[in-house]
Amino acid sequence: MESEDEMQDAWAGTSDGEFVNEEEDEESDALASDDDNDESDYGFDYSNVDDLHPSSRLPQTNFTILSEKDIRQRQDEAVSTITNFLSISPADAGVLLRHFKWSVSKVNDEWFADEERVRASVGLLEKPATSKRQTQTEMTCEICFEVHPFEKMRAPRCGHYFCETCWTGYIHTAINDGPGCLTLRCADPSCGSAIGEDMVLSLVSTDDQQKYMRYLLRSYVEDNRKQVKWCPAPGCEYAVEFQPGVGSYDLVCKCGFNFCWNCREEAHRPVDCETVNKWILKNCAESENMNWILANSKPCPKCKRPIEKNQGCMHITCTPPCKFEFCWLCLGAWTDHGERTGGFYACNRYETAKQEGVYDEAERRREMAKNSLERYTHYYERWATNESSRAKALADLQDMQNVQIEKLSVTQCQPVSQLKFVTDAWLQIVECRRVLKWTYAYGYYLPENEHTKRQFFEYSQGEAEAGLERLHQCAEKDLLTFLGGTPTSSFNDFRTKLAGLTSVTKTYFENLVRALENNLSDVDIPKAAAKSSSSSKASGSSKGRGGRPKVGSSKSGGSSRSGEESTHWSCEHCTYANTTAASSIVCVICNHARS
Amino acid sequence: MSAATANTNLPRRIIKETQRLLSEPAPGISASPSEENLRYFNVMILGPSQSPYEGGVFKLELFLPEEYPMAAPKVRFLTKIYHPNIDKLGRICLDILKDKWSPALQIRTVLLSIQALLSAPNPDDPLAENIAKHWKTNEQEAVETAREWTRLYASGA
Numbered sequence: 001m002e003s004e005d006e007m008q009d010a011w012a013g014t015s016d017g018e019f020v021n022e023e024e025d026e027e028s029d030a031l032a033s034d035d036d037n038d039e040s041d042y043g044f045d046y047s048n049v050d051d052l053h054p055s056s057r058l059p060q061t062n063f064t065i066l067s068e069k070d071i072r073q074r075q076d077e078a079v080s081t082i083t084n085f086l087s088i089s090p091a092d093a094g095v096l097l098r099h100f101k102w103s104v105s106k107v108n109d110e111w112f113a114d115e116e117r118v119r120a121s122v123g124l125l126e127k128p129a130t131s132k133r134q135t136q137t138e139m140t141c142e143i144c145f146e147v148h149p150f151e152k153m154r155a156p157r158c159g160h161y162f163c164e165t166c167w168t169g170y171i172h173t174a175i176n177d178g179p180g181c182l183t184l185r186c187a188d189p190s191c192g193s194a195i196g197e198d199m200v201l202s203l204v205s206t207d208d209q210q211k212y213m214r215y216l217l218r219s220y221v222e223d224n225r226k227q228v229k230w231c232p233a234p235g236c237e238y239a240v241e242f243q244p245g246v247g248s249y250d251l252v253c254k255c256g257f258n259f260c261w262n263c264r265e266e267a268h269r270p271v272d273c274e275t276v277n278k279w280i281l282k283n284c285a286e287s288e289n290m291n292w293i294l295a296n297s298k299p300c301p302k303c304k305r306p307i308e309k310n311q312g313c314m315h316i317t318c319t320p321p322c323k324f325e326f327c328w329l330c331l332g333a334w335t336d337h338g339e340r341t342g343g344f345y346a347c348n349r350y351e352t353a354k355q356e357g358v359y360d361e362a363e364r365r366r367e368m369a370k371n372s373l374e375r376y377t378h379y380y381e382r383w384a385t386n387e388s389s390r391a392k393a394l395a396d397l398q399d400m401q402n403v404q405i406e407k408l409s410v411t412q413c414q415p416v417s418q419l420k421f422v423t424d425a426w427l428q429i430v431e432c433r434r435v436l437k438w439t440y441a442y443g444y445y446l447p448e449n450e451h452t453k454r455q456f457f458e459y460s461q462g463e464a465e466a467g468l469e470r471l472h473q474c475a476e477k478d479l480l481t482f483l484g485g486t487p488t489s490s491f492n493d494f495r496t497k498l499a500g501l502t503s504v505t506k507t508y509f510e511n512l513v514r515a516l517e518n519n520l521s522d523v524d525i526p527k528a529a530a531k532s533s534s535s536s537k538a539s540g541s542s543k544g545r546g547g548r549p550k551v552g553s554s555k556s557g558g559s560s561r562s563g564e565e566s567t568h569w570s571c572e573h574c575t576y577a578n579t580t581a582a583s584s585i586v587c588v589i590c591n592h593a594r595s
Numbered sequence: 596m597s598a599a600t601a602n603t604n605l606p607r608r609i610i611k612e613t614q615r616l617l618s619e620p621a622p623g624i625s626a627s628p629s630e631e632n633l634r635y636f637n638v639m640i641l642g643p644s645q646s647p648y649e650g651g652v653f654k655l656e657l658f659l660p661e662e663y664p665m666a667a668p669k670v671r672f673l674t675k676i677y678h679p680n681i682d683k684l685g686r687i688c689l690d691i692l693k694d695k696w697s698p699a700l701q702i703r704t705v706l707l708s709i710q711a712l713l714s715a716p717n718p719d720d721p722l723a724e725n726i727a728k729h730w731k732t733n734e735q736e737a738v739e740t741a742r743e744w745t746r747l748y749a750s751g752a
């Protein structure tokens with residue numbers, strides 16, 4: 001528990017801090033610009049700034065992270081609410097809740113609308129148990145054919161008696177078949193009576209009890225996928241509850257994993273889920289293995305779990321609890337087949353598609369060949385390189401936090417609190433690598449014929465990438481000289497440079513994220529705004545080059561770049577606003593000559 | 596002798612079911628356990644009258660897995676048969692052999708259900724795709740083929 005909290009703290013920087021930590025940046029970095037000004041600097045019309053502001057206070061408020069304990073508590077609360085409202089046993093309440101996907105209000109609505117129908121469909125019909133049997137002292141079990149004393153016989157409410165051993169075997173088999181055991185019905189084939197939690201737990205081994213309770217816990221999340229999902233990080237046991245609202249789907253779990261709630265892939269802002277999933281599929285499709293899966297398994301059209309076709313029939317029934325019946329060929333509901341598809345068992349949609357060539361193998365291969373492998377390789381390499389670079393940076397960040405900062409504090413005689421700019425830089429690097437990685441997936445799917453968009457995209461991506469390279473190099477290489485040696489006066493220059501690069505890179509990436517989330521629709525604006533102080537756009541002030549940060553202008557505080565020209569000059573290469581006092585020929589950040 | 600020892604811990608249920616199958620066989624059905632393995636049954640089903648399988652004798656094999664009766668028996672046609680729910684390996688598309696199995700069902704109920712399937716082929720839930728298609732497009736012709744296959748392969752040799 002403690003270590004989790006620590007982890008969380010260690011990560012707090014990434015969660016809120018990605019592009020956001022304005023206050024902190026301002027504290028630690030006198031050069032940081034005011035974010036609000038930056039927005040208008042870019043010259044875009046952000047009528048809905050809150051939606052578009054990159055990672056703007058990551059919408060953690062829309063997500064609740066649930067531990068297993070939290071989930072159990074919610075389940076218990078739901079059961080006791082239903083037990084009280086409907087005056088039924090907790091076991092029956094459990095049956096109802098599982099049937100209605102843990103929605104208390106749905107249970108209530110359905111129950112009071114038509115109790116009899118609900119009872120019939122979930123298997124809670126009140127049938128009088130055959131009294132004749134209860135008077136007997138011995139009974140023959142219809143499963144094992146053995147004669148048992150009556151007290152060894154058990155029956156659900158329907159009165160179908162079988163011996164305890166047979167019930168145990170029956171339930172054990174169901175539990176080992178999967179979560180379908182949560183909706184287990186009576187062993188009599190003609191009967192649909194529900195087997196509730198109480199009966200299950202009273203009959204099975206501890207091992208089976210645990211499995212059953214596990215499925216029960218998981219059902220709260222897995223039956224309720226529109227509102228609750230598991231964190232996809234390996235080994236993580238937290239679930240995330242989603243409350244619809246504005247903002248991105250990116251969130252940070254308590255385990256530290258940063259992911260997209262919608263598609264459960266690793267966080268991929270600013271690229272949309274569809275592109276990401278296409279891309280991931282594309283990467284997989286390149287491997288032999290995936291080809292087999294594509295041919296032999298399909299996602300269940302209802303619950304999306306992969307279903308392997310291992311029987312001859314086209315009539316597929318998804319595994320419990322989903323049990324959706326569908327057609328293998330067209331993934332349509334089975335009920336839409338048969339008479340309604342022209343009296344043909346064969347699926348018309350598939351036949352039609354075949355005729356239209358949609359499923360034509362040769363066609364598919366031609367299509368693949370057209371998407372030249374080289375083009376794919378180009379994007380894939382860059383995507384993968386940025387991913388490994390991000391992983392490395394993450395390790396470096398942790399090393400920095402755990403070891404190096406302490407060292408640096410000693411060698412440079414600086415309090416740790418004064419070295420925050422180093423970890424800030426690394427946090428920025430990790431986040432930027434993530435964004436940059438996904439922009440390559442975006443680029444791959446950006447149509448070749450959208451020339452203007454492509455140009456703008458490649459420009460923004462290039463700028464951001466170059467900025468990041470400089471930052472990464474500075475944080476990696478320049479820092480080394482200060483780790484081993486003695487206190488140096490140049491450490492302050494290093495601080496200025498690293499903090500400056502962090503801020504500049506942050507701005508580049510904010511702009512990139514914004515542009516991509518806007519689907520590059522403002523493509524013409526930055527060009528028009530570039531080098532022009534009088535943009536015709538009604539969006540407001542557009543100062544200097546579009547998207548460029550206004551770093552270091554705090555002294556003059558003016559709202560127009562022209563007023564600052566005398567005290568500052570903006571580097572053509574990295575956009576850093578150099579003070580004319582410090583340097584008038586070479587940029588202090590990137591050493592490029594002033595043009 | 597060896598068979599007897601190998602089957603000493605045969606559940607009472609299987610012994611009873613076997614006894615009943617032998618002493619009160621269902622009409623048109625015979626099932627007898629193999630000498631080597633009492634969980635393996637040689638089954639014969641007579642083609643039901645009024646069906647294209649009439650006059651045929653169909654051999655099947657039935658095996659009771661270790662988990663029986665918690666798991667369904669495994670059944671397969673050994674005689675070639677032209678039927679939309681039975682594929683060329685003799686596998687049968689029948690719900691009680693799959694997800695609708697219940698331990699309260701027995702060998703007898705399974706075999707009766709298979710016999711009923713011969714009387715009422717269900718081309719809407721096909722296992723043998725081509726046969727099902729044939730059945731749907733030209734039932735008369737499909738039935739004729741089934742009759743011919745019965746004559747050719749199930750004449751009871």
Ligand SMILES: [Zn+2]
Pocket residue numbers: 141142143144145146162163164165166167
């Ligand atoms: Zn029993």
Ligand SMILES: [Zn+2]
Pocket residue numbers: 156158159160186187188191192193
């Ligand atoms: Zn019952």
Ligand SMILES: [Zn+2]
Pocket residue numbers: 231232233236237238253254255256257
């Ligand atoms: Zn997690």
Ligand SMILES: [Zn+2]
Pocket residue numbers: 249260261262263264265268272273274276
């Ligand atoms: Zn997503």
Ligand SMILES: [Zn+2]
Pocket residue numbers: 300301302303304305318319322323324
């Ligand atoms: Zn499903």
Ligand SMILES: [Zn+2]
Pocket residue numbers: 327328329330331332337347348349350
């Ligand atoms: Zn279909």
Ligand SMILES: [Zn+2]
Pocket residue numbers: 571572573574575576587588589590591592
């Ligand atoms: Zn520069």
